[in-house]
Amino acid sequence: MPTFKFEAMDTTGGEVKDTVKATNEEEAQQKIRQMGYFVTKLVEVAEKGAKKDGKKPAAKGAKKGKVFTIGGVNQKSLVQFTRQFSTLQDAGLPVLRSLKILEGQMKPGALKNTLMDVVDDIESGQTLSEAMSKHPKAFDRLYVNMVRAGEAGGALEIILRRLAEFKEKAQSLARRIKGAMIYPCAVISVAVAILSFILIFIIPKFEKIFIDFKLRLPWITEFLMASSKWFVKYWYVIPMIPVFIWLTLKLIRLNKTGAYIMDKVKLKIPVSGMIVEKSIVARTMRTLGTLISSGVPILEALSIVRETAMNMVFEEMFLRVYESIREGETISQPMRESRLMDDMVVNMVDVGEETGDLDSMLNKVADVYDEEVDVAVESLISLLEPIMVVVLGLIVGTIVIALFMPLLSLLEGLSGGGKK
Numbered sequence: 574m575p576t577f578k579f580e581a582m583d584t585t586g587g588e589v590k591d592t593v594k595a596t597n598e599e600e601a602q603q604k605i606r607q608m609g610y611f612v613t614k615l616v617e618v619a620e621k622g623a624k625k626d627g628k629k630p631a632a633k634g635a636k637k638g639k640v641f642t643i644g645g646v647n648q649k650s651l652v653q654f655t656r657q658f659s660t661l662q663d664a665g666l667p668v669l670r671s672l673k674i675l676e677g678q679m680k681p682g683a684l685k686n687t688l689m690d691v692v693d694d695i696e697s698g699q700t701l702s703e704a705m706s707k708h709p710k711a712f713d714r715l716y717v718n719m720v721r722a723g724e725a726g727g728a729l730e731i732i733l734r735r736l737a738e739f740k741e742k743a744q745s746l747a748r749r750i751k752g753a754m755i756y757p758c759a760v761i762s763v764a765v766a767i768l769s770f771i772l773i774f775i776i777p778k779f780e781k782i783f784i785d786f787k788l789r790l791p792w793i794t795e796f797l798m799a800s801s802k803w804f805v806k807y808w809y810v811i812p813m814i815p816v817f818i819w820l821t822l823k824l825i826r827l828n829k830t831g832a833y834i835m836d837k838v839k840l841k842i843p844v845s846g847m848i849v850e851k852s853i854v855a856r857t858m859r860t861l862g863t864l865i866s867s868g869v870p871i872l873e874a875l876s877i878v879r880e881t882a883m884n885m886v887f888e889e890m891f892l893r894v895y896e897s898i899r900e901g902e903t904i905s906q907p908m909r910e911s912r913l914m915d916d917m918v919v920n921m922v923d924v925g926e927e928t929g930d931l932d933s934m935l936n937k938v939a940d941v942y943d944e945e946v947d948v949a950v951e952s953l954i955s956l957l958e959p960i961m962v963v964v965l966g967l968i969v970g971t972i973v974i975a976l977f978m979p980l981l982s983l984l985e986g987l988s989g990g991g992k993k
Contacts, residue, residue, distance in 0.1 A: 576618045577601040581610035592618065602725060611870055612725040614703055642683040646711040650684050652740045659733035668729070669695050687711040700724060714877050715860060722868040732867050739863045743856065746943055750852075753950045757957045764965050769804070771972060776801040779976050788979045797975040833885045840886060844956065848949045849884075854918065855942035857882050857891070862935030871898055887913060904931075917941075 574594045579601070581589045589610055595601035598615060605612050654675060661671035669692065676688040687708045694704035702721035705712040712720075716736060723732030780798050783790060790798070804811075825831040840846045860881045864874035872895065879891040893907040905923040908914045918938050925934030 578616050578618050579605055579610075579612060580614035581605055581612050583610055599727075606725075612721075614721075615700055615724075616703070617698055639686050639689060642686060646684045646687065647682070648740065648744055650679075650682070651711065652737055652744060654679070654684060654688075655733055655737040655740065659730050659737060662730035662733060668701050684711060701729075714880060715864070718869050718873060718877060719864065719867045722864075725868070728868075735863055735867060739859060742859065742939075742943070746852070746855070746946065749947060750848075750950055753954050757954065757961065760961055764961075768968065769808075772801045772804045773808075776972075776976070777805070783979050786983055788983055791975070791978050793971070794975045794979055797972065829885075833889075836885045839884070844949070844953050848946060848953065850913070851942050851946045851949060853882055853884055853887050854914065855939045855946060857887065858918070858935045858942070859939035862932045862939065865935070866932035 574596060576592050576594050577598070578592050579590070581591075583589055593601050593604050595604055598617070601615060602612055605615075657675055658671055661674065662668070666674075672688060672692050672695065676685060676692060679685045679688065690708065691701070691704040694707065695701060700721075702717050702724055705720060706717045719732050719736055720729070723729035776797060780801070783794075822835065825835060840850050842849075857878050861874055861878045864877060865871065869877075875891055875895045875898065879888050879895070882888050882891060890907065890911040890913055893911065894904050897907045898904065903923070903926055905919050905926060908922060909919045921934045921938050922931065925931035
């Protein structure tokens with residue numbers, strides 16, 4: 574009888590490594606579940622010679638047809654792959670055949686290269702989740718753990734469908750935020766180009782006129798002339814400023830305390846801080862809801878959610894939630910104490926825990942916050958438009974006043990001289 578080597582989690586979230594004898598993989602999974610464990614990895618123990626012989630031709634075939642790529646896997650392609658993979662699994666096709674079909678019809682790129690390696694590993698006797706875990710740039714922890722849960726529960730097609738829906742919603746939210754920022758960025762770029770043209774070409778001509786007529790210049794005009802000279806001489810410093818700021822922030826984030834302070838400040842910024850906060854809540858609640866509904870153990874799910882928060886303030890809160898669950902307490906209590914979540918979120922989580930419908934409640938919270946993020950982004954754009962108009966008006970008005978004040982003095986002098 575074949576021997577299967579497995580890794581699993583017990584009811585407390587602890588890791589268990591052992592072996593079990595069974596006639597096939599399904600029987601092995603059933604025996605492990607009867608022991609009270611949740612399977613995370615299951616591999617049939619084979620002889621070294623057989624393993625080597627099986628792996629060598631697969632590796633050779635996998636390398637054939639690979640192309641050189643720059644950058645990571647395109648998220649749109651990954652969502653499409655997940656959706657198609659779910660459809661093929663729903664139709665009853667074996668995992669390996671489904672992957673070969675999808676890999677064969679895919680255009681050359683990073684995802685195709687990754688699938689070649691995944692097919693190679695599965696042919697060598699590894700599970701789908703184990704093969705995917707070797708490619709974190711394509712399949713993150715959320716993806717791998719959900720696939721692992723689907724393998725253990727025998728519902729891979731359902732898990733893949735949920736994964737596709739989750740990634741589609743996340744992608745849609747990111748696309749809406751980026752789309753909303755196009756207009757302000759375009760206006761700012763045009764404004765910078767116009768101001769640069771004025772400082773480089775227009776102001777020096779006025780300065781020459783003022784020098785020829787030996788006019789006494791007001792302080793605002795002198796400041797404008799000095800700014801123009803500095804800009805003409807040191808224009809290359811301007812593009813370096815955002816790079817310097819970016820590098821400085823990166824260095825600060827290398828320190829744990831500095832990163833925590835930055836993340837906290839980010840949440841306190843008026844309007845934009847609220848958008849960041851709501852985006853994090855929507856993302857983390859949907860991730861947690863999706864993982865729980867997919868059968869991932871709550872402690873493992875919270876560990877993954879911490880990584881998706883991408884904000885140390887929220888990461889600290891989820892760590893307290895993790896510790897609370899380990900001690901047999903509720904999720905809602907540490908959320909309430911953190912004061913990061915609205916009362917509505919805490920109460921819905923509390924109700925979900927009491928009714929045993931936590932995943933549904935978390936997804937409802939995510940839907941509500943996704944809508945609030947859309948409204949907040951639209952409000953921010955509506956607020957930015959008049960602010961930009963006022964700021965640009967003040968800058969242009971200041972330049973006009975600074976240039977025409979000496980000209981008015983000149984005209985007054987000329988008209989006074991003519992009268993005499």
